[in-house]
Amino acid sequence: MNSAPAHLPRTAGALREAGHTPRGVKTELHENLLAALRSGRDPWPGIVGFSRTVLPQLERALLAGHDVVLLGERGQGKTRLLRTLAGLLDEWAPVIEGAELAEHPLEPITPASIRRAAELGDDLPVAWLHRDQRYTEKLATPDTSVGDLIGDVDPVKVAEGRSLGDPETIHFGLVPRAHRGIVAVNELPDLAERIQVALLNVMEERDIQVRGYTLRLPLDVLLVATANPEDYTNRGRIITPLKDRFGAEIRTHYPLDVAAEVDVVRQEADLVAEVGEPLLEVLARFVRNLRESQVVDQRSGVSARFAVAAAETVAAAALRRSAITGEEPAVARPVDLDAVPAVLRGKIEFEPGEDGRETEHLVHLLRRAVAETARDRFAGVDLAPLANAVADGHLVATGERVRGRELLESLPELPVLHEVAHRAGAAEDDSPGRIAAAVELALESLYLARKLAKDADGTTTVYGP
Incomplete structure (x- = not known):
């Protein structure tokens, strides 16, 4: 003072x-x-x-x-x-x-x-x-x-x-x-x-x-x-x-739209790694889905602190992956969202009768948020060439031990990848981690639309036909 x-x-x-x-x-x-x-x-x-x-x-x-x-x-x-x-x-x-x-x-x-x-x-x-x-x-x-x-x-x-x-x-x-x-x-x-x-x-x-x-x-x-x-x-x-x-x-009330929810997270979260705008939108939609879910006790509410803690968890997962792989800078990718349900499950009050199914509900609502964000970000973009490339044998692996550059090298040169990166806020000369985050969001959206398969063994996830 x-x-x-x-x-x-x-x-x-x-x-x-x-x-x-x-x-x-x-x-x-x-x-x-x-x-x-x-x-x-x-x-x-x-x-x-x-x-x-x-x-x-x-x-x-x-x-x-x-x-x-x-x-x-x-x-x-x-x-x-x-x-x-x-x-x-x-x-x-x-x-x-x-x-x-x-x-x-x-x-x-x-x-x-x-x-x-x-x-x-x-x-x-x-x-x-x-x-x-x-x-x-x-x-x-x-x-x-x-x-x-x-x-x-x-x-x-x-x-x-x-x-x-x-x-x-x-x-x-x-x-x-x-x-x-x-x-x-x-x-x-x-x-x-x-x-x-x-x-x-x-x-x-x-x-x-x-x-x-x-x-x-x-x-x-x-x-x-x-x-x-x-x-x-x-x-x-x-x-x-x-x-x-x-x-x-x-x-008072919770933020009325996704943009306001993202603004709150960006203002309040202490992020130890870069979390791009698309992933912040995913977390904002995730929180809004929780506030509308019938399995969540809405009398208790879903605090804005949940979205802030979720963003900080995703950033921490990205930083850990960066330390393991040596990739710099540390940039969050959709694979880092997997850490959110397990870590933050205790911050939500569920309705009676949902014991044992908490993680299942959280995973479902998080996937829905990813699908909604990808649909909004990639509206008008034909992702079929990307799906076809994977179907032709270009399997794509991601996970805590996979660098962004390795993910991109799994795919052939496709014009749609540049458009995907642009829609996700990444430039062509950005770091491989930022571009990989955009491509991985597109791959996840294709999986959720049942146009690709996904096989996960705990540390590595592979997208295939």
Whole structure:
């Protein structure tokens, strides 16, 4: 974290002379969002697939000053979206230096800070808080207590000589410490109902109550939360009074098309080898097939993280093959897709009665995704010359010990191979690995169309008549 710029005021008096005017966090978000929209700047960097659905709703909620709950299945980017809210805050915000809460120097709210401000006047020291430090995130768990969220009596302060009735014996919880910032609660329904009650005052009256204290702190926070639709009836629920206090409930969703799914994978995956666009499309279609399958528990959902993990697995398989064969650069080929079902089977929840058939279903849906991608990529291309060449005795072997160059040398010079490579995004002078990946996709599509046979022995796969 860079230190605050030196030119910023360091006392309350200097802050006042600079013409600084306190404004609430919701006003700050409102004005900064409007400025971004007017200038054409994207307020939501890294968010893919929500531009026409979720983001307009969220922008309207922020402009209205509403607290927000995002409702959607796992892996839809809810948390990622909430974290981008910090980018709409001012880069630096003034706070009272040494104060327990992030209080504005011109508007202190705790008894200790009010007393300091009265004693020091314009000499009250000012520190500056970066926007990233004004976003607070809490994963709701059943063992979360009111003390964690709101606060509780600090026995150490009592032991120091303060009386139990002194408000300064309170140790503030997460929400008060997020004063003048954003509080995000992930999986809100997992919070015990009696704990959710503690948030009612925060959301409506904008204050906190700790045990029997009469302390009233006018908190300035934006409360946002995430929840799974099933949580309303299964693991837990958001209590009705709390739901009523959220100004906006916004439904999220998985990417609506293959292109958006590919964009998510390309953005999020840490690939250790090159994975071409066609294979990313295969994985995107694979995930979409899983989300439509009747054998998969759709209440649990199929997370976008599945596609990301699948791409990383395919890249790892390509890197391993490259290490074994010595072929550089490491480029993924369709044969590397075989690693996906076995490795990622545990990330999917299947319907009851499908025990023992999980891998069979995954392999079937993956093959369907390969066929759909090849049909889309090679539409209008006559692959018959390639099928005839294989039928005439040019058997093609692929596998973890077969280089791309060896695969290409198995086939005669055919004009259709250049067209196949072009359709798959490879140029004629590209590495043999990239061209082999395109040719192998065409061979696999011919096999799935029952125009070629395929024989696999575990390490080597041979395409033949």
